[in-house]
Amino acid sequence: MLSDERVRAVMDTGLDAAGEPVFDRIAGLVRNLLGVPVALVSLLDDQRQFFPGAAGLSEPWATIRQTPLTHAICQHVTMAQGPLVITDARADHRCSGNPAIDELDIAGYAGMPLTDAEGTVLGALCAIDHEPRSWTDAELSLLADMALACSDSLRLRIATRHAEAGRAVAAAASHQAQRASQRSELLLKASELLAKTRTIEQIVTVLARLTSPAFAPAHVGMVLLDAEQRLQVYGTEPLPADVAERWPSFPASAPLPAAEVFRTGQLLALPDPAAIGESYPQLADEMAALNWQAIAAAPVPGVRGPLGALTFSWNHPHELDADQRSVMVTIAGYVGQALQRVAHLQEQNTAARTLQQALLTRLPVMATARLAARYLPAHHGDLVGGDWYDAVPLPDGRLALVIGDVSGHNLTAAAAMSELRSMLRGMLIDRAETPAAVLQRLDHANHALGAHTIATVLLAYLDHETDGSHTVTWSNAGHPPPSVVTADGHVRALPGTDPLLGARHRRSRTTHQHRLPPGASLILHTDGLIETRDATIDDGFDGLHRLLADSPQTDPDTLADLLVVHADARPREDDVALIIATTAPADVAEGSRTRTDRNISA
Numbered sequence: 064m065l066s067d068e069r070v071r072a073v074m075d076t077g078l079d080a081a082g083e084p085v086f087d088r089i090a091g092l093v094r095n096l097l098g099v100p101v102a103l104v105s106l107l108d109d110q111r112q113f114f115p116g117a118a119g120l121s122e123p124w125a126t127i128r129q130t131p132l133t134h135a136i137c138q139h140v141t142m143a144q145g146p147l148v149i150t151d152a153r154a155d156h157r158c159s160g161n162p163a164i165d166e167l168d169i170a171g172y173a174g175m176p177l178t179d180a181e182g183t184v185l186g187a188l189c190a191i192d193h194e195p196r197s198w199t200d201a202e203l204s205l206l207a208d209m210a211l212a213c214s215d216s217l218r219l220r221i222a223t224r225h226a227e228a229g230r231a232v233a234a235a236a237s238h239q240a241q242r243a244s245q246r247s248e249l250l251l252k253a254s255e256l257l258a259k260t261r262t263i264e265q266i267v268t269v270l271a272r273l274t275s276p277a278f279a280p281a282h283v284g285m286v287l288l289d290a291e292q293r294l295q296v297y298g299t300e301p302l303p304a305d306v307a308e309r310w311p312s313f314p315a316s317a318p319l320p321a322a323e324v325f326r327t328g329q330l331l332a333l334p335d336p337a338a339i340g341e342s343y344p345q346l347a348d349e350m351a352a353l354n355w356q357a358i359a360a361a362p363v364p365g366v367r368g369p370l371g372a373l374t375f376s377w378n379h380p381h382e383l384d385a386d387q388r389s390v391m392v393t394i395a396g397y398v399g400q401a402l403q404r405v406a407h408l409q410e411q412n413t414a415a416r417t418l419q420q421a422l423l424t425r426l427p428v429m430a431t432a433r434l435a436a437r438y439l440p441a442h443h444g445d446l447v448g449g450d451w452y453d454a455v456p457l458p459d460g461r462l463a464l465v466i467g468d469v470s471g472h473n474l475t476a477a478a479a480m481s482e483l484r485s486m487l488r489g490m491l492i493d494r495a496e497t498p499a500a501v502l503q504r505l506d507h508a509n510h511a512l513g514a515h516t517i518a519t520v521l522l523a524y525l526d527h528e529t530d531g532s533h534t535v536t537w538s539n540a541g542h543p544p545p546s547v548v549t550a551d552g553h554v555r556a557l558p559g560t561d562p563l564l565g566a567r568h569r570r571s572r573t574t575h576q577h578r579l580p581p582g583a584s585l586i587l588h589t590d591g592l593i594e595t596r597d598a599t600i601d602d603g604f605d606g607l608h609r610l611l612a613d614s615p616q617t618d619p620d621t622l623a624d625l626l627v628v629h630a631d632a633r634p635r636e637d638d639v640a641l642i643i644a645t646t647a648p649a650d651v652a653e654g655s656r657t658r659t660d661r662n663i664s665a
Contacts, residue, residue: 086116106186134163151195171196175210245277287371357381435619449476450640498538550582591637
């Protein structure tokens with residue numbers, strides 16, 4: 064049975080079995096950040112549990128927002144006065160016979176206590192999975208942080224209701240409640256913004272924005288340990304140039320506040336110039352020049368010890384209270400998680416770069432045509448994807464050009480692309496067939512080997528003719544049509560498209576031909592070159608063709624660079640791969656033909 068004090072505290076929140084926006088928002092954040100189907104803000108009185116905050120509940124629970132205490136796994140949190148973590152509720156003795164397991168489809172469960180200002184446990188912030196789940200330390204830490212923010216909001220409500228008893232009490236309680244709300248909002252903002260960061264620079268930018276009336280330092284910086292055991296300084300942009308130049312980095316053993324915090328792993332706060340001068344007399348003049356009259360630093364935690372430290376400064380004497388110290392430590396914890404995620408992304412990106420470089424073909428040198436190619440990753444940060452180009456010399460001077468796109472922008476897409484690319488290369492060398500026949504065999508192999516990869520591919524043969532022109536013979540499996548630009552700036556697309564690979568097995572395919580005059584360029588590219596969110600494909604092709612017509616080039620590398628600038632002029636959500644073949648100009652082609660005729664005569 065719940066104590067009378069606890070029941071009164073729950074009643075004092077003024078909450079009931081109805082949605083409250085702030086708590087629904089917290090439940091939604093937990094659901095999104097932990098990737099669980101259901102998240103609840105659950106409070107318990109003497110007869111029931113009810114949910115002022117909920118995300119992902121099925122009916123009828125989403126409407127009634129309450130259950131009898133017989134269904135309340137959360138009551139174990141109140142009884143234990145601490146977290147409850149369950150891998151599989153169906154097999155856990157503490158949940159034996161609880162009807163909520165079946166009715167709410169509960170398997171994995173993690174609940175963190177929600178408390179009032181006196182520390183009384185009012186309920187739990189819980190994350191629920193429909194499948195058994197082994198909760199990670201990072202997930203539980205994030206859930207605990209969100210529970211602290213939720214508790215702050217509960218305390219705000221309780222304090223506000225109590226404040227109505229009298230004006231004097233109300234004034235003090237309102238200020239305290241406002242500060243609690245500001246801290247809660249600040250920590251929620253920090254959690255949301257830092258969860259989106261992908262680079263150290265983005266983390267520094269977020270730190271500069273983390274201010275509120277409850278916590279408003281004049282400057283926030285960060286130092287991180289580098290490979291040489293020095294603390295690299297970040298966030299110096301707002302500082303005077305001479306200061307930034309003097310402090311790019313310093314030894315981890317230096318007698319400085321940030322270095323001390325890094326070494327000890329303990330928060331440090333110096334509330335006024337006298338305290339700064341007593342602890343670090345060598346910094347007194349520097350602090351005075353910057354008008355920093357109070358400084359503090361918090362260690363940034365990592366898996367194997369501190370990664371560095373956050374530094375805070377104020378332009379007035381400032382004594383940190385317990386709540387502000389908690390804010391600093393919590394933000395430092397969020398930064399530590401963000402830095403570890405950044406490090407993981409950097410490792411992935413390094414692997415991606417290595418893989419992508421391995422998959423990019425070294426272009427062959429041809430006597431009658433020059434080649435250029437480029438690959439650009441999407442702007443959202445992935446450095447490898449399913450786009451590729453290829454150039455394969457074949458017997459009798461024929462050149463096979465390939466452009467393709469496997470859906471996706473990750474290592475999985477790159478692996479599928481590598482498999483298709485390798486199969487296609489083998490088929491090109493294996494026998495002489497039309498492009499349509501080769502793509503038909505590739506589609507059959509894709510199905511027969513169980514890959515079922517969905518991809519667009521364009522395969523073109525380039526054959527030099529005796530009059531100096533070239534014949535392009537191609538087959539297109541769902542890919543954007545290639546473009547041709549002549550030396551005088553005439554542009555046209557080469558139409559004719561069959562279904563993409565993996566869509567319809569054993570569908571007949573078509574081979575097309577076109578004559579390329581001397582000095583013409585054949586441009587094969589993926590859809591990232593012409594596709595944007597705010598324009599149609601037709602608009603993209605029109606823009607590309609205007610660019611080609613206005614800037615005719617006889618050098619494929621110059622043309623490729625021009626297309627890179629064109630692609631980077633707007634945000635891209637897709638990779639770009641392109642390969643260009645420029646045939647020899649008329650004078651060069653004629654010289655080549657004459658030399659060939661002489662060789663034949665000889």
